[in-house]
Amino acid sequence: MTITPRVLLHYDMDHTEPGMDIVTCPEYDDERLRELLPDVQVIWHVLRPIGAEDMDRAPGLRLIQKLGSGVNTIDLDAAAERGIAVANMPGRNARAVAETSLLLMLAALRRLVTFDRLTREGRGWPPGRAMVGGELAGRTVGLLGGGEIAGLLRETLEALGARVLFTSRRPRPDDPAWRELDDLLRASDIVSVHIPLTDETHHLLDRRRLALLPPGAIVVNTARGPVIDEAALVEALASGHLGGAGLDVFEEEPTKADNPLLALDNVVVMPHVAWLTRETWARYFEVAAENVHRLASGRDLLYRVR
Incomplete structure (x- = not known):
């Protein structure tokens, strides 16, 4: 039996996936982020930088999934030191x-x-x-x-x-x-x-x-x-x-x-929204959900960066 990880969607929107435990947090709400991090295993990350301090607040964190391609807003070295996988999704936007x-x-x-x-x-x-x-x-x-x-x-x-x-x-x-x-x-x-x-x-x-x-x-x-x-x-x-x-x-x-x-x-x-379409979000969530299922079942992740 596999246990579905708890996912934090770090963006100001609601989203559900069948059989998946997803909580949301606007990127600008650091107080709510601090409250949620201790209980999450996966972060669906957009733009607000994720660093070592954030990772240390999430002892169960196993995957930072970039919703997009650029991973310059993720501290890759800190993730590697803590055994946290990082994946992106090139081409979806x-x-x-x-x-x-x-x-x-x-x-x-x-x-x-x-x-x-x-x-x-x-x-x-x-x-x-x-x-x-x-x-x-x-x-x-x-x-x-x-x-x-x-x-x-x-x-x-x-x-x-x-x-x-x-x-x-x-x-x-x-x-x-x-x-x-x-x-x-x-x-x-x-x-x-x-x-x-x-x-x-x-x-x-x-x-x-x-x-x-x-x-x-x-x-x-x-x-x-x-x-x-x-x-x-x-x-x-x-x-x-x-x-x-x-x-x-x-x-x-x-x-x-x-x-x-x-x-x-x-x-x-424009305010960094070239990627922001309904069609892009649909493609993002398709890959993000697949990687949560892969993480839960121990399979190789799609587009793993680290």
Whole structure:
């Protein structure tokens, strides 16, 4: 007879699974989290960082299941020291993130923030000559990353008439669209970030690399905020070297109201929700529930990271 572990869904939503004991806790409610941790064996983790102190409050914790792919918000070393398994679910949010990346590209190209503001102020027509937007067709889009999200986005962009280049950690000599990073930046009218945050990728797009982009280029980031040096991005946007940015992620999250990026009309922003669709949640819970059953029966976990 197997005993179903108690699961903590660390997010502000209710969810049930047949035969499964699930309790919920909003990410911002640390007091409730402390109360619940001693009795849980599994955490379904979204974004609020999970560290050694949290793990020590949960002596029976056996699995931290990331609802998503990036595990930079989990202290992997602390989990390994305590014998706690960590798993993720790569690709389950790929469709949503790819679509949001496209959304941000188009919003930046068509000056959506400015047009929205002017329309609400009753000044949307006639538009000034400086407000002419652009199209994706005929432009070169550089993708940082060669995974599933980038692959889906590439198909869509090419169907819309864009030229797509990409870079990845491993060279792809068999694909004529592959470029070294600096060469990709020099050629890209739009660059879109689809790589994980690691020590190697922290501030990968720094002041020097942002300067390689052609004048008027657009930067889109739906991956992790610290991949881009925000101070350098603000400088490049304010100076006019970059034409715009579409950002779903920031160096500090939630980003503060005084972040200088939020004061720029050529920046479109979202609060780290590129992945957040009903369809994504359905795919997340399918994998998460399967891993709870596997944990209970002693079988190998899907997508185990540690």
